[in-house]
Amino acid sequence: MASYSTNEFKGGLKIMMDGDPCSIIENEFVKPGKGQAFNRVKIRNLKTGRVIERTFKSGESIEAADVMEVEMQYLYSDGEFWHFMDPESYEQVSADAKAVGETSKWLKDQDMCTVTLWNGSPIIVSPPNFVVLTITETDPGLKGDTSGGGGKPATLETGAVVRVPLFVQGGESIKVDTRTGEYVSRAKEE
Amino acid sequence: MPSATRRLLQERARLLARIRRFFDDLGVLEVETPICSRAGVTDPAIDSMITRYTGPGAATGQPRYLQTSPEFPMKRLLASGSGPTYQICRVFRDGEMGRFHNPEFTLLEWYQPGYDHHRLMDQVSALVRSLQPGCSAELRLSYGALFQRFLGLDPHQATTGLLKQVAVERGITPGTQLDRDGWLDLLLTHYIEPQLPKGLCFIYDYPASQASLARLRPGDPMVAERFELYLDGLELANGFHELVDAVEQRRRFTRDQKEREETGRPVPPMDEALLQALQAGLPDCSGVALGIDRLLMRLAGAAHIDEVLAFPWQRA
Numbered sequence: 001m002a003s004y005s006t007n008e009f010k011g012g013l014k015i016m017m018d019g020d021p022c023s024i025i026e027n028e029f030v031k032p033g034k035g036q037a038f039n040r041v042k043i044r045n046l047k048t049g050r051v052i053e054r055t056f057k058s059g060e061s062i063e064a065a066d067v068m069e070v071e072m073q074y075l076y077s078d079g080e081f082w083h084f085m086d087p088e089s090y091e092q093v094s095a096d097a098k099a100v101g102e103t104s105k106w107l108k109d110q111d112m113c114t115v116t117l118w119n120g121s122p123i124i125v126s127p128p129n130f131v132v133l134t135i136t137e138t139d140p141g142l143k144g145d146t147s148g149g150g151g152k153p154a155t156l157e158t159g160a161v162v163r164v165p166l167f168v169q170g171g172e173s174i175k176v177d178t179r180t181g182e183y184v185s186r187a188k189e190e
Numbered sequence: 191m192p193s194a195t196r197r198l199l200q201e202r203a204r205l206l207a208r209i210r211r212f213f214d215d216l217g218v219l220e221v222e223t224p225i226c227s228r229a230g231v232t233d234p235a236i237d238s239m240i241t242r243y244t245g246p247g248a249a250t251g252q253p254r255y256l257q258t259s260p261e262f263p264m265k266r267l268l269a270s271g272s273g274p275t276y277q278i279c280r281v282f283r284d285g286e287m288g289r290f291h292n293p294e295f296t297l298l299e300w301y302q303p304g305y306d307h308h309r310l311m312d313q314v315s316a317l318v319r320s321l322q323p324g325c326s327a328e329l330r331l332s333y334g335a336l337f338q339r340f341l342g343l344d345p346h347q348a349t350t351g352l353l354k355q356v357a358v359e360r361g362i363t364p365g366t367q368l369d370r371d372g373w374l375d376l377l378l379t380h381y382i383e384p385q386l387p388k389g390l391c392f393i394y395d396y397p398a399s400q401a402s403l404a405r406l407r408p409g410d411p412m413v414a415e416r417f418e419l420y421l422d423g424l425e426l427a428n429g430f431h432e433l434v435d436a437v438e439q440r441r442r443f444t445r446d447q448k449e450r451e452e453t454g455r456p457v458p459p460m461d462e463a464l465l466q467a468l469q470a471g472l473p474d475c476s477g478v479a480l481g482i483d484r485l486l487m488r489l490a491g492a493a494h495i496d497e498v499l500a501f502p503w504q505r506a
Binding site for chain 2: 040054055
């Protein structure tokens with residue numbers, strides 16, 4: 001079984017902790033001059049997202065987590081699973097609602113996503129930072145309003161609801177920042 | 191590119207000059223002793239770096255241990271009648287790198303014949319105050335009183351189970367088992383140190399199991415006449431009312447070597463020259479080692495040791 005010594009600890013390293021895959025956020029070396037050396041680390045549980053603090057005796061070995069982040073294309077959802085494909089190998093994986101979580105509202109067929117695989121199975125699906133989606137429903141706005149102040153809710157083709165300026169109309173495509181869930185601009189006509 | 195600013199390089203030079211003036215004024219002799227020795231340090235908590243010499247006197251080559259502190263040769267000087275001495279030198283500790291650690295660092299070490307550890311603490315305090323005049327607050331607590339104050343427990347009596355329970359209650363969860371001193375070190379570094387007051391803080395009279403090279407004082411409990419100085423919560427110095435008993439010293443070296451062997455770690459040869467010096471007679475004395483880089487960090491308000499080093503380890 002692969003493992004890492006505390007001397008290999010650094011931000012981003014994936015280790016197993018309490019049976020779950022985790023990612024190291026911060027690693028601090030702590031040692032009294034005449035005493036035991038420790039590595040005090042902050043780690044994120046990749047399944048729950050929780051951040052915990054742990055201390056290891058320096059020199060100890062910790063089981064490595066077989067975690068990979070892969071760029072994959074979103075294919076479709078069958079209601080229970082979301083299906084993704086590696087565009088190079090054509091290999092497909094299916095992620096459940098737990099892995100997809102809130103990301104589902106940004107997923108549009110053909111879009112590229114970052115899929116985190118643990119032992120080959122998806123545990124996290126992250127959307128691209130920006131997505132272009134079509135508005136399926138919004139109140140007709142006031143003509144001539146270009147200020148964007150206030151705004152109105154708009155439902156997108158994936159079901160997400162974002163606030164858009166009054167001048168944006170149903171049927172238009174808009175660019176959204178998925179990290180904040182905020183409208184960025186009208187999508188340029190390609 | 192250096193990682194220290196020009197201002198910090200100047201501050202380092204000024205700091206070294208002021209330290210030398212402090213000791214010159216006291217009539218303490220500056221000395222230099224070998225950095226590469228035939229013998230290493232056996233302390234289970236400190237790992238030596240090893241280099242190799244080949245040449246006259248060692249045709250097939252011999253390992254040489256880089257000093258982790260100049261303690262042993264300085265004691266040999268004391269035993270030969272040097273009187274009080276100090277040294278500013280580079281020391282090397284394998285495996286120690288982090289925000290407050292560079293594997294190669296600068297140590298100020300000095301010895302005062304006739305002093306006990308309390309009298310030496312007074313001198314350490316005078317030195318640090320002379321370097322940082324604004325520093326007024328000072329706290330002196332025994333190791334026992336320290337643990338009583340912050341954790342409400344007696345570190346000399348508490349069982350390993352109790353120490354573990356107290357650590358877990360405070361959310362300090364180590365991945366594996368520790369021995370009793372390991373739990374004490376964990377509570378000290380993770381829980382107590384972050385709460386130490388600003389200014390100078392001396393901790394003295396350590397558990398006998400953490401005596402290192404300090405003499406033991408019989409009593410209830412028996413304690414090691416050892417002290418540590420913290421400045422604004424950062425460990426700066428470690429001092430001993432020095433062990434002068436050659437038989438006891440050999441026993442500790444042997445115990446250290448055995449522990450190293452059992453845990454599969456390198457076992458450096460013990461320093462027979464030091465043991466001979468103790469046998470010949472080391473005067474009653476106290477000694478202390480103070481980390482110059484950390485002192486400079488505190489004086490300059492640096493957050494990482496790299497900021498006070500011209501070239502840190504990764505760029506050396």
